[in-house]
Amino acid sequence: MLPRTPALTRRAFSLLALGAAAWGSASLPALAAPAEVRITHSMTGGAQKEAFDAIVAAFEAAHPDIKIKQIVYDDDLYSDTGLITQLKSSSPPEIYFQWAGAPTQRDAREGFAMDLSEALGAEGWKDSFIAPAFSQQMGVLNDGKPYLVPITLDVTNVIWYNKQIFKEAGIAPPANWAELIDLTKKLAGKGETPFVIGNQELWPLGNWASHIASRVVPPADYEAAFRLEKPFNTPDFEKALNLVDEIRQAGGFNKDIAGLGADPAMSTFFQGAAAMHPIGSWLVSSATELAEKDFDYDEFNTPLIDPAHPLKDSVIGTLTGFAVSPKSQNPQQAITFLRFFTSPENQVKWAEAGSFSPVKGAMEKAKLDPKTKAMADLLNSAGSLVPPPDTTYPVEVAEAYYQAAAYVAGGEKSPKDALVWLDDRVKTMRK
Amino acid sequence: MSSNTDARPRTPGEWLQFGAGSVIVTVMCFPAIWMVYSAFKSNREIFRSPFGLPAEWRFENFTKAWIEGGLGALFLNTIIVTGLGVAMSVFFASMAAYAFTRLDFPGRRALARLFLVGLLLPPPAVAIALFTQLSALGLINTLWALILTNGAWTIALTTYLLGGYFRSLKREMEEAALLEGANRFQIFWHVVMPLVKPAMITVAILNAINIWNELLFALLFISDDAKRTLPAGIVRFSGYHSTDYSLIFAALTITTIPIMIFYFICQRHVMRGLTAAVAE
Amino acid sequence: MTGGAVKISSSTGATGAIRAGATGLIFVAPALVLYAAFVLWPLASSVYYSMTDWDGISQARWIGFANFERAFADKIHLASYLHVTLYILGTLVFEVSFGLFMAVLLNSDRPGFALLRALFFSPVVLSMSAAGVLWTFVFDYRTGIINASLKAIGLTDWAQPWLSQPTTALLCVMLVSGWKFAGLYMILFFAALRRIPRHLYEAARLEGAGPVWSFCNITLPLLKQNILVAVLLAVTGGFAGFDLFFTMTNGQPYNSTEVPATWIMKQAFDNDQLGYGIALTVILTGVVCLISLIYLRYAERSHVVEY
Incomplete structure (x- = not known):
């Protein structure tokens, strides 16, 4: 509506x-x-x-x-x-x-x-x-x-990247998380904006952050947390949000991540003002309509995080x-x-x-x-x-997790504090 | 307001006053001026030099915005909603205001107080209940949802404004008509209506501005793009085309200009209406 | 918000009213039916739905006061009242006080002032959504003209992501609200200023009083009633505030600009919890009525409102 x-x-x-x-x-x-x-x-x-x-x-x-x-x-x-x-x-x-x-x-x-x-x-x-x-x-x-x-x-989240910026920086799509952080640092060091995300509506980063968590947290615990059967404040979820925090510390996110709209963020990416833009497959149709003809881009999935995790090579969709x-x-x-x-x-x-x-x-x-x-x-x-949590679990729980991820990405709360906040937030919700 | 303009030379103090006023007003108007001339630029120009004047004045931005935004339909919907909403609200309110100030009938005081609630109630307070009610009536996604709700939501204020005006009118003509044997309805139609016409025009303009700009109901009650009104359409349009600044500025300019022209034409009425609304 | 009337009509004005019996009701009926159907009835049905668990589609389930318990434990909901209070305080500064200042500044019969007043007033007639969209671009971190101006005058470090920082976002909304509505208050105060007899100021000037003294000792006391009315407008208008918040920040960053209206709409329509959303609207109605009652009592005592 x-x-x-x-x-x-x-x-x-x-x-x-x-x-x-x-x-x-x-x-x-x-x-x-x-x-x-x-x-x-x-x-x-x-x-x-x-x-x-x-x-x-x-x-x-x-x-x-x-x-x-x-x-x-x-x-x-x-x-x-x-x-x-x-x-x-x-x-x-x-x-x-x-x-x-x-x-x-x-x-x-x-x-x-x-x-x-x-x-x-x-x-x-x-x-x-x-x-x-x-x-x-x-x-x-x-x-x-x-x-x-x-x-x-x-597919609701992959990482789209600007091929020209990647080429100029001499980098290629990462094979694992450590490489992703390395290339983020490299891009930030060159004065580029590595990631642009318009997180005013919380789902753009939230979707990605939940995909990351699904690859770190044991599947049963992940599901239980979103169904409010188990707490979020566990070492596993903390590890997941720590990964988001690593990107922030590497200077990965655009400064206006918290207030920017999802569509303006995509426009920023099309304008060549950021190297990467994590969003869903619909970017392809938007690009045909809105990007310049010479705009060259490609995508990679969230890279390998934990080789031992059962969902290590999952796609979110x-x-x-x-x-x-x-x-x-x-x-x-x-x-x-x-x-x-x-x-x-x-x-x-x-x-x-x-x-x-x-x-x-x-x-x-x-x-x-x-x-x-x-x-x-x-x-x-x-x-x-x-699947993304907002189509699978109670929307307000998904939104609360997205908000926690937003806190971490903005440097407003540490991963631990964000999870404490999150458990407190979902306390009032009906199961 | 400037009819009795003072012709003496200005004192330094007055120059300072005028200067300060001009500077503040210019600064406040700048974003709107920026919007209008940016609408002529290309997207790249806006990104590269946000301030600069357009290298080439692109009138095609406006045609494109008009077509892609479906602005014609948005204007038409807004005109229908505003026109019918205002007509309903002003006509019904003038009848009610007449009854409240001129007639004595059972329950008058209680009803007048009931209308008071509507003066202070914020629309978000019933928006959801209204949504479910309109769904049950099958009015969601019809312009009637906006006409009826906007009419109803402006009626309390309109009744009170007109009531105030009625009270300032002398009763002689009505009494004379009554003695001549006219009934209440004839008096209302032939004697009262012509007398309150100026006040009705003023409240009609006030209501028109309010209904024209209404956003919350328009967002909630209409989901069909073809039935949107301008404020909701603009939000929708700028969300979807947020990659295209020049297109949005063009759409904003097209939608703002008519209301601005309307305002400058009816300026006196608008200001008088607002003054009456609060100051009496 | 534009033009909320506050002069409450007095029923005593109808002394000598014609006894009309049922005819009077016929005159009131159309307005009453419309008003009852689309204002009073939803208000009443809200009370019922506020005690249900309802997603708008399935059958509503009676749950008593559980929604209200939840509402008072919902910290973002509680914070939204803090934000709206700050916002209202902001509007008292940027709308009412600034409007009063401009009314005094532009109170002159000299050529040009009428135009300045008309221009200063013009944002009032703009739609909030157009204003919100426009100012979102003005505040934009990368391409907005505020940051561009700062960079142009060498203050590159001052450039901020204005709408993305909890410390600045609410302030930005207040400023835009001020930009939009200061003209309304200006015109209200201006009309009142015109009714203050000039000889009061001339007498004060002859006794050597400056403009500041005159403002504090003549203008302010004489405008007391208008100021009280303006405050009521700002307060009730503040609680109705939705459009600017929705178009500029939608409650973000980190819920720092979440106000009751935005939070209610999110609960009801994004989270499909109409029952909970309606409970929140009942609380909002209660709060606004309570404040209005307190105001009316105060205003009655100081004879601002005849009743």
């Missing part, structure tokens, strides 16, 4: 995924009245919508007894009121677009989304997806049962997908469509339209532009996926 924080994040994420056409293509009526499957989403136009329409047309040709009807809303409208009014109505649409994590879990609890265990278990459907998609932390599951068919993966309404008219036909949509052939088309498909092999087979290809490779090389 407010064009801030998670709403903005959501918007930015979905820029990749979405885009104006009205109702789906009509097919010729079969002899018997066809079963109607209504799909509501927020793809209003663009390549993805075209690919989706093409897949829908192919499906209708193959299944004359099923007719697809698309109900399309603008992005913000969809997440604010568009979806919820449909779900609460007496005849909800068969299929709806949703975010993994807290929204999907809420829908599962409220009975808006159907338990897909049986459908996904049949004929190896579930196994056609990359394994991390159904990992506990990604939020497709509720009580161990899947409620969402994942369709798109969005969110999943979106389609859920099925149990109260709708034709849930079985809906599942038939979703199986068709997530078939490897169709997912290659889906990937070529600019989505990061979570179906095995789709990204490898798809013909992609270099930037997207690089991002796909990064995802492929990832041993695991970590």
